[in-house]
Structure formats: structure tokens, C-alpha cells
Amino acid sequence: MRNVKNYLNLFIEYLQIEKNYSKYTIVNYSKDIEDFFSFMEEQAMIHLEDMTYNDTRLYLTKLHNKKYSRKTISRKVSTLRSFYKFLVREEILTENPFTLVTLPKKEQKIPKFLYEEEVEQLLTISDCNTPLGQRNQALIEVLYGTGIRVSECCNIKLSDIDFFIETILVYGKGGKQRYVPFGSYAHDAIDQYLSVGRKVLMSKLKVSDQHNYLFVNHRGTPLTDRGVRHVLNDMIKKAASTLHIHPHMLRHTFATHLLNEGADMRSVQELLGHEHLSSTQVYTHVTKEHLQRIYMSHHPRA
Structure with a gap:
């Protein structure tokens, strides 16, 4: 998994330099991707290209079983889609397995306000x-x-x-x-x-x-x-x-x-x-x- 961690470091540099994301956003991206790496280890996956569309469905099922909210699941999927998109752009990978994954609809919460x-x-x-x-x-x-x-x-x-x-x-x-x-x-x-x-x-x-x-x-x-x-x-x-x-x-x-x-x-x-x-x-x-x-x-x- 060492190469996988190197790719994460490259992605973080991209978010900092090119996207100019805040520290808070980058911390969340890193945590989401680290959690995904743990899933890969559980599934005995060594390389990022080992991930297929069917595996993404399994990953989503695991997130649902952990009782994550729809908003959190959407964020995690969006993070991984961006991560793989970056790696495809850099020609490190050829396919993005998260491209076809549909995000769960967000809960529409009406914001609380003061009269x-x-x-x-x-x-x-x-x-x-x-x-x-x-x-x-x-x-x-x-x-x-x-x-x-x-x-x-x-x-x-x-x-x-x-x-x-x-x-x-x-x-x-x-x-x-x-x-x-x-x-x-x-x-x-x-x-x-x-x-x-x-x-x-x-x-x-x-x-x-x-x-x-x-x-x-x-x-x-x-x-x-x-x-x-x-x-x-x-x-x-x-x-x-x-x-x-x-x-x-x-x-x-x-x-x-x-x-x-x-x-x-x-x-x-x-x-x-x-x-x-x-x-x-x-x-x-x-x-x-x-x-x-x-x-x-x-x-x-x-």
C-alpha cells in the first residue's frame, strides 16, 4: 500500500496548490481517502486499479451499514471520484470506477433562523x-x-x-x-x-x-x-x-x-x-x- 499513500500525497499537493482548498477541507479529503484505503486492505486490494465498479457498490453498502448519513456518504463518494479523476488526469490510472456511482439524494433540511x-x-x-x-x-x-x-x-x-x-x-x-x-x-x-x-x-x-x-x-x-x-x-x-x-x-x-x-x-x-x-x-x-x-x-x- 506504500504507492497508494504516495498517490494520496500527490493529490493533497494538488488540492493545496492548484485548487487552493482550505486546511479543513483537505483534512476531510485525507480522512475519507484513508478510510477507503482501510476498505481496500480488508478486501485484499493492493493497487488502486484493483477497484472495480462492483467493488464501489460493496463500499457503498459498507458505508450504509455503518449508519452514515446520506450527506456523509455523498461527500465520501465525491472525494473518491475526485481522487480517481486526478489520477486519471495524471495518467497514473486509466479508469475511474466511481464515475458511474450515483450519489444518494441529500436530505433537504430547512435552515433554522431567527425572527x-x-x-x-x-x-x-x-x-x-x-x-x-x-x-x-x-x-x-x-x-x-x-x-x-x-x-x-x-x-x-x-x-x-x-x-x-x-x-x-x-x-x-x-x-x-x-x-x-x-x-x-x-x-x-x-x-x-x-x-x-x-x-x-x-x-x-x-x-x-x-x-x-x-x-x-x-x-x-x-x-x-x-x-x-x-x-x-x-x-x-x-x-x-x-x-x-x-x-x-x-x-x-x-x-x-x-x-x-x-x-x-x-x-x-x-x-x-x-x-x-x-x-x-x-x-x-x-x-x-x-x-x-x-x-x-x-x-x-x-
């Missing part, structure tokens, strides 16, 4: 007279006001913000860049945080440890995804709410509220940084529910 009253409640929790309160207010205004991913939010640097035209340069998946607008509420919250709160928090760092990241924790170091989750959970507790919130819910809320107010799908797709329109279309299920509720509440013949 406007719930968002308003969250926006009044922070004590804006304290440095951390100012940071928290700026954080939630940016997440809800722009719809960016939490990882994108944590990576914002001061140099990425243009207050004059109210846009933020965001670095998305695969290193792709896009500009997202922000409104007056986010503008004011960021401005107050930068004028007072961030300076106080950054004063805890040595001069040699100073950095350019917008959001920082109580020690002055850059805020992480985990830190954002902690901040939101703390805000929920202060609101005495039974609501369970995760950071991505604010992104779902951003998209849902835009569509409910009549924004077109393509514009929302661009704002969210979705590569495919199908990723954005999931929010139409929510807006249809919203429209149906309005119809049933207000139409005289409903």
Missing part, C-alpha cells in the same frame, strides 16, 4: 459601556448585517474595512475574495468598538504581539470561531431565552430576511459567497413558509 423580534432582543443585550460589550455589539451587528461566515468574520483585519463606502473585503472558501456591504448600525457599532473597546483590550498585549485583526478576546488576541460561539451563548443566557443559537444561524437569518423582503436570489447568492445558486435556493423553503403564513393571516378567503 426579527428575536434578533432585536439579541441586539439590546450588550452593555456598550464596557470594552467586551462594545465588541459583542459590533460582532453581532456584523454577523447579522453582512451574512458572512463566522470564520470569515474572525479573519477580518482593520485594513479590510472601508468606512467611506461601508464595505468589508472578505476572504471566503478557497481563498476567494468578495466585498460585502454593511449598514449604519454595524458602522456605528464598529466605530464605537474601535474608538474605545478594542484599544482597551489590545492594551493587554505586548508591543511585539500587536496585530491587525478586528475582533479580539479579553486578552487582546484574535477571536476564534469557538470564541464567537461562547459570546453568542452568553448573550442568550443574558436574554433569559430558551433559544438555542449557533453562529451560522445569523447567516441563515440574514439570507432569510433579505428574501422575505423581496431581494432577488442572485444578489443574495453573491452576498453569501455561494459558488452555486442551489446553495442559496434552500432559503426559498423558508420564504415560502413565510408567504403562506402571511396569506393565511390576511387573505379574506384563506
Whole structure:
């Protein structure tokens, strides 16, 4: 199996250099392929070309028996299809046994979102007279006001913000860049945080440890995804709410509220940084529910 591991290393280099995939994505690709190698060893396969279409059916059966979700199985098959496609392109193999494998249909889960009253409640929790309160207010205004991913939010640097035209340069998946607008509420919250709160928090760092990241924790170091989750959970507790919130819910809320107010799908797709329109279309299920509720509440013949 030594040559097989070498091929994996080549594929990882390809994902890093040519595809510019994130570390998180590459880790998942590697794990999926390593799991596949374990299956090959169980089936006494030594070479990648030993894999046939019939073997792929056996592999799928094994994944189903392990009770993997359809989404996980689809990801694993997609990973292996890409892996074999790369090896065929490099003329290491002549056939891709996963070409004809059909992916199981994904479960259509309607994204959870916050109603406007719930968002308003969250926006009044922070004590804006304290440095951390100012940071928290700026954080939630940016997440809800722009719809960016939490990882994108944590990576914002001061140099990425243009207050004059109210846009933020965001670095998305695969290193792709896009500009997202922000409104007056986010503008004011960021401005107050930068004028007072961030300076106080950054004063805890040595001069040699100073950095350019917008959001920082109580020690002055850059805020992480985990830190954002902690901040939101703390805000929920202060609101005495039974609501369970995760950071991505604010992104779902951003998209849902835009569509409910009549924004077109393509514009929302661009704002969210979705590569495919199908990723954005999931929010139409929510807006249809919203429209149906309005119809049933207000139409005289409903």
C-alpha cells in the first residue's frame, strides 16, 4: 500500500496548490481517502486499479451499514471520484470506477433562523459601556448585517474595512475574495468598538504581539470561531431565552430576511459567497413558509 499513500500525497499537493482548498477541507479529503484505503486492505486490494465498479457498490453498502448519513456518504463518494479523476488526469490510472456511482439524494433540511423580534432582543443585550460589550455589539451587528461566515468574520483585519463606502473585503472558501456591504448600525457599532473597546483590550498585549485583526478576546488576541460561539451563548443566557443559537444561524437569518423582503436570489447568492445558486435556493423553503403564513393571516378567503 506504500504507492497508494504516495498517490494520496500527490493529490493533497494538488488540492493545496492548484485548487487552493482550505486546511479543513483537505483534512476531510485525507480522512475519507484513508478510510477507503482501510476498505481496500480488508478486501485484499493492493493497487488502486484493483477497484472495480462492483467493488464501489460493496463500499457503498459498507458505508450504509455503518449508519452514515446520506450527506456523509455523498461527500465520501465525491472525494473518491475526485481522487480517481486526478489520477486519471495524471495518467497514473486509466479508469475511474466511481464515475458511474450515483450519489444518494441529500436530505433537504430547512435552515433554522431567527425572527426579527428575536434578533432585536439579541441586539439590546450588550452593555456598550464596557470594552467586551462594545465588541459583542459590533460582532453581532456584523454577523447579522453582512451574512458572512463566522470564520470569515474572525479573519477580518482593520485594513479590510472601508468606512467611506461601508464595505468589508472578505476572504471566503478557497481563498476567494468578495466585498460585502454593511449598514449604519454595524458602522456605528464598529466605530464605537474601535474608538474605545478594542484599544482597551489590545492594551493587554505586548508591543511585539500587536496585530491587525478586528475582533479580539479579553486578552487582546484574535477571536476564534469557538470564541464567537461562547459570546453568542452568553448573550442568550443574558436574554433569559430558551433559544438555542449557533453562529451560522445569523447567516441563515440574514439570507432569510433579505428574501422575505423581496431581494432577488442572485444578489443574495453573491452576498453569501455561494459558488452555486442551489446553495442559496434552500432559503426559498423558508420564504415560502413565510408567504403562506402571511396569506393565511390576511387573505379574506384563506
